Amino acid sequence: MFMRIDRLQIELPTPEEADPNAAAALQELLGGKYGEMSTLSNYLFQSFNFRSKSKLRPFYSLVANITAEELGHVELVSNGVALLNNGPPEEDDTADGGDISGAPYEAMKDVRLAAAFFSNAGGAMPMNSNGASWNMDFVTTTGNVIMDLLHNFHLECGARLHKLRVYETLTDPTGREVCGYLLVRGGVHAHAYALAIKKLTGVAIENMLPVPNINLDKIPESQKYLEEGSHRRLYRFSTDDYKEMAGIWGKGEKALPGDPPGELEVVDGPPDGGKIPELEGAPSAFTPDYAPEEMFEIASKLYKKSR
Amino acid sequence: MFMRIDRLQIELPTPEEADPNAAAALQELLGGKYGEMSTLSNYLFQSFNFRSKSKLRPFYSLVANITAEELGHVELVSNGVALLNNGPPEEDDTADGGDISGAPYEAMKDVRLAAAFFSNAGGAMPMNSNGASWNMDFVTTTGNVIMDLLHNFHLECGARLHKLRVYETLTDPTGREVCGYLLVRGGVHAHAYALAIKKLTGVAIENMLPVPNINLDKIPESQKYLEEGSHRRLYRFSTDDYKEMAGIWGKGEKALPGDPPGELEVVDGPPDGGKIPELEGAPSAFTPDYAPEEMFEIASKLYKKSR
Amino acid sequence: MFMRIDRLQIELPTPEEADPNAAAALQELLGGKYGEMSTLSNYLFQSFNFRSKSKLRPFYSLVANITAEELGHVELVSNGVALLNNGPPEEDDTADGGDISGAPYEAMKDVRLAAAFFSNAGGAMPMNSNGASWNMDFVTTTGNVIMDLLHNFHLECGARLHKLRVYETLTDPTGREVCGYLLVRGGVHAHAYALAIKKLTGVAIENMLPVPNINLDKIPESQKYLEEGSHRRLYRFSTDDYKEMAGIWGKGEKALPGDPPGELEVVDGPPDGGKIPELEGAPSAFTPDYAPEEMFEIASKLYKKSR
């Protein structure tokens, strides 16, 4: 089972302006082959299909727990996409009596993924930066523990490469913050799978890291997370379970050479995180709907009733 | 953010025998158009993309909270699939010195979705009962609250229909239990979205329920859940959040006519649930791997280290 | 614009028994690369996108008119699929008080395309015999008249080959009748496109026919259609339009050598056709719904009101 907390894993800055093509770029990190839908779904289905869970508990716990973090990554990138598509809060003067007949969204027909406006009003979707759907071809769950861990290690390396490239195309602080944070966390996951492989096979595959061969000190947006030691922490996203992963990620294991030094640690519970961004409605795009006042009033009454 | 609990939403009975075609049938409830991947992903992305969250809090909370329950439904069906594919625990005499050259899995080439053995060793995948991948064409997130709620209501009705039909093909208790439980919970979600629509539009759309027109007293496996009142409960899958949905599902609202009577209620926290099933390894299928003893021993040492 | 007539192009025999795998075979002729969805959609979009319609009127008329016949082919194969999936009318004793808890549809989990039961209750869908969706990769509309006609000629040859192979797997009279008729009509379309190509290029491409190299006198179910001269007739599926195609298919042109001799002719209006089959409801599969009496009564009243 899963529980939900109404917080993002980090606080996201407000975008400076709407930039649908930047949002489309960020979609690569959501629904691309090496995006968060892929990391999430690989680990989710691997954890469901895991064999001999009781006998391989530390390995099962590692995969099962990272799954929960990936849900939050999907949430984080999705919020980034929605923010970049919609930009900072704006007055929408077409609401309630305004005139929508003057092609108020003419600009939308020229953005790279125009269907994101027509179908989703700029919301995030499980697709890549070319608009191609995420699908099960991106999921590997073989039941063979070595094969699955090796796959996951390669997946996190691929994810890091794509995050770096997306980062290099973005100027808006919202998208850059998403990348800066996920680069740190993706590094943790690559490191963790490497350690799991080493425990089982003896191959010191973590010595290959980082892939690509660039340290995160080159990425300004990653610094505050490195400083707080995020690269050494595996959050345990569970009240009571998955403690056994500390057998793999824990005492005696060190941060990778290019990162700030220190010992690896399992942290009980999620990070503090940041607030879920408020997406302003755009009545002229029928979100939450044209002439929303009545809707807000109903909600206000129901809210009072719920308390 | 999301947290994880190492429990299923219910206790699943052990299957009587391996039945890959029954597992394939259950896949419809996982990756079909009206399957759990669809309900999960619709609500997940709708919650990310929700407009005017603060002003429409009860509606946002409803969608966001049901998302968390759906994650557990994906988990439940997936475990059902894996159990039905693999059957009850068996001795695998090909491990460690056994002979795999005699086509020990000859039967697998004739099962409906043979790739489920080749690629996934009988694990669950996000695909339907014909092996077609789940994809974003099954996701509706428009930013328009009425449209999204109406979609969700129709989605839950479709899900109920498909669950009934899958149920009618299954004889094994594992698959039937999955259906019996999900029929009750799907009914709750359809009812909840109907109430949300009624609050906003005044249309008493819940009077259309049940769709299809059959009460759950016809389904033996649903009875214990009806008796405990599951059909009147919306679990709040969060420690602190989403309480506002009680403005929609709560005091003053009653169970639907064909179900045991009583008042609707929001229950704080998840159901007790049942244990995660142990999937035995099948060394001859290289799960967790051929000759697993060394692997188990390593895991055992790491487990001790983690305590 | 299009008008509809509540008749099939031919009278279909009632199936002798339900045979979902035969229905699945027939799906190849509906949603396969060379199926009726493909012939329909190629000609439909070619007719929309046709250049210099007024100057190339006979060619435009030919394509536009055959489109209308193909709609009826899609209808014919779809009805064949639904009949074969459902079999002859049967008593369904689970309606109104019956018991559905005994896995009444257990057999459905082992049919080749089980999702056709779960999702469609045995109805037809735009997919091929492996359950793969029809899609736009099967549509060619280039705006180049020679290229499009050449494509269409090849398409009809491919369709004939696939119809012959599907026919060779069927024993039930329903499916065989569908094939027997469509083989004759497909032959007409191949011949018509060949003549169009010959008019424009001088190449007597119709001399290549039939592809494959087998005459329809080998197919018993085709005989009555050959006897009535269907192979020499292009039906004009329009009250007033498309008469210009008679410049291509008409006086002076003869039937192909292996078929009964005679002159080609444009026939004004559709064939007499046969009645639309009645698909019995199966209340236990929730079609039209569980306990249908009330529904029938409402319909009966509305019917009276409509007169």
Next chain:
Amino acid sequence: MFMRIDRLQIELPTPEEADPNAAAALQELLGGKYGEMSTLSNYLFQSFNFRSKSKLRPFYSLVANITAEELGHVELVSNGVALLNNGPPEEDDTADGGDISGAPYEAMKDVRLAAAFFSNAGGAMPMNSNGASWNMDFVTTTGNVIMDLLHNFHLECGARLHKLRVYETLTDPTGREVCGYLLVRGGVHAHAYALAIKKLTGVAIENMLPVPNINLDKIPESQKYLEEGSHRRLYRFSTDDYKEMAGIWGKGEKALPGDPPGELEVVDGPPDGGKIPELEGAPSAFTPDYAPEEMFEIASKLYKKSR
């Protein structure tokens, strides 16, 4: 069976200039999840697969008849796409001896859906505004009448939302006219399915309309259709059949509150419609082909022969 009339449902204005990105926007209304290919195919396959047709005649007739109108909608949007891609008639001086070596279509490599030029010369295709193919994942045909009608109601609401958003991006009169008309007709279909649901379930679901919550008096291009009462009319696209739908849409039922008042009526026969637009050939793009004179001359002779 289906008949064809060589007329569009309305007269379309000539586009002011070629605007391939506007054409791409309009593709959302053709091949998107809520586009005309979806409405057409849902009703088409539902009508084929309809159970107990004779006992539920008014409902069957409604679905079967609207199918025929949707064919005309697919035609209308497709013509709109082709017009917007190609723009007003122009002299093409590369024909017959002109020079094509100077990259005459350089601009085409930068349009959003460049393959629409390469493959289709600007013709319409069954794809959405991102170039993703329409496919069977967009078709719901369950055999359960309530479920299918509920689906159709939600589908028409979704279609209305997407039409409004596409409209808001277009400045050219051709695309705006397509939207203005289809908004009226889509409203009729949503209303009709609502009434059908109300007859069967008693739920006054039409009170939810319009979704989104905006009346068509805000859309200038819809006015002439509202004035002629199109929003109160269900055209019967058949010479002899489908009269029974008047039991659902007819005497005693009124126009929706926000629209011009009046009684609902079934109109026998199609609307007058407008002429099929002539798409000029572009010899430099090999449509109908390079150096078309000979082709036109052949066609002219065949035309004479056909009279």
Next chain:
Amino acid sequence: MFMRIDRLQIELPTPEEADPNAAAALQELLGGKYGEMSTLSNYLFQSFNFRSKSKLRPFYSLVANITAEELGHVELVSNGVALLNNGPPEEDDTADGGDISGAPYEAMKDVRLAAAFFSNAGGAMPMNSNGASWNMDFVTTTGNVIMDLLHNFHLECGARLHKLRVYETLTDPTGREVCGYLLVRGGVHAHAYALAIKKLTGVAIENMLPVPNINLDKIPESQKYLEEGSHRRLYRFSTDDYKEMAGIWGKGEKALPGDPPGELEVVDGPPDGGKIPELEGAPSAFTPDYAPEEMFEIASKLYKKSR
């Protein structure tokens, strides 16, 4: 079996500047329905599945041999795509100590197929100009020799049309050279399949050529290939095999009317070809990787060891 030669079929000019949208256009010729992946895969699988190879040797040899040439076409277009995406060699000052934090690839978020940068660093992929994947729906292999040859003839005509249109959008010499050469070779293949059809059916289908109706004397980039007689040559891409195709393409057969005259001939062995282009690494895009010097040094040592 297949052997490889480290040469392109022609020498490609260096591009004048990076033009990702031109590269995207060229992708139509790689992964479009009528692109090189399609011609390759059709002939590849037809050659594997060919029936009665020994009795139909000249036809088998023709298909099997052209397959090998198509591999080189896939290679040629792919190199063209990579060159156009990356442009002429440039200094990359972010390598080794440079700063990548200033969005050095900001321009990439606005190119048509941005995923080509994120995932492939501008490399070629088996997709079309809209980013849609090549797939098996583009493969026809029926086992019927006439049907397959007819399909291949139509395929080469379609390929020629698309090559002409892509050519008309390109200004850079790299892409134009690719088109100029492939137009000549595609003409040879269309002609060859036409002759094969004529031998078997007696239909002089080559008289329909060229499709579209434009001779290659209109394409400056094709002239040098016409002058060397490439349009009359079928290269035998094998040391010892496939000589039997000379029964179809050879003595007594002439070049098509619009091309320079001469007799058709089978040439033993491949064309001289040109050098494989060197794609410069872009360390800032992590190709071959950030800070490549160490990598180059390792390779240099291994190179010496290999000699």
Next chain:
Amino acid sequence: MFMRIDRLQIELPTPEEADPNAAAALQELLGGKYGEMSTLSNYLFQSFNFRSKSKLRPFYSLVANITAEELGHVELVSNGVALLNNGPPEEDDTADGGDISGAPYEAMKDVRLAAAFFSNAGGAMPMNSNGASWNMDFVTTTGNVIMDLLHNFHLECGARLHKLRVYETLTDPTGREVCGYLLVRGGVHAHAYALAIKKLTGVAIENMLPVPNINLDKIPESQKYLEEGSHRRLYRFSTDDYKEMAGIWGKGEKALPGDPPGELEVVDGPPDGGKIPELEGAPSAFTPDYAPEEMFEIASKLYKKSR
């Protein structure tokens, strides 16, 4: 460029009987995520897109050369599929006057992938064992050498796992021979990529092999290939090129522990291989066509002309 040799990489035994479900199983090794189409296409596009080829020559040569071997693997599996679908040569008494009206292929409607008969007459296609198409989602080409090599290593491990499982379902010698050989060759490729990674990163990743953890001495069909040393050989599929890969795979490197010992070596030229299987025509399935005698006679004359 590529050359072709009319030989398979090994001699395949004739199948004992037609077994379409076994052929369908083998399709997993052709078009599955870890099948030969994937290995081929990954290395093919990586070799096209390789950066700094001249400076990283040993690595480029390794990838480019293995590509050529993979083409032969695609050919080998495809021939295996076609043989298993069609079985040993048989008299087909429906040819030339025989009767095809008695449903001679009734059995085909019940095989797992019936479309393989309808569309391909039992020929191979680029799809997996569930009939899902191979597509570009299975291709990774990032331009980053470490990432691509790591991907390739994981891909070969996955391929080995899937080959083992397919092998375990097959009883016919044809399919088992295909698996037995490819297991040896896949082992070579995994080992080769491991060595390449080790040279660049220092990580002894080959110590992880074999994945899964089973030596090939358990597979009888692999023995003759192990005995001839195939596991120590990298064939150089080129007359003059790719010699530099000997810097990675060559002197000083040893066979993996579980395999027969010896030094690794590059062998110049392809293996001897075996003859291409003759697939008998089945006139009743219209291959090469109904009544093939005339076709054979034409071919015989053309063959004589070619000598």
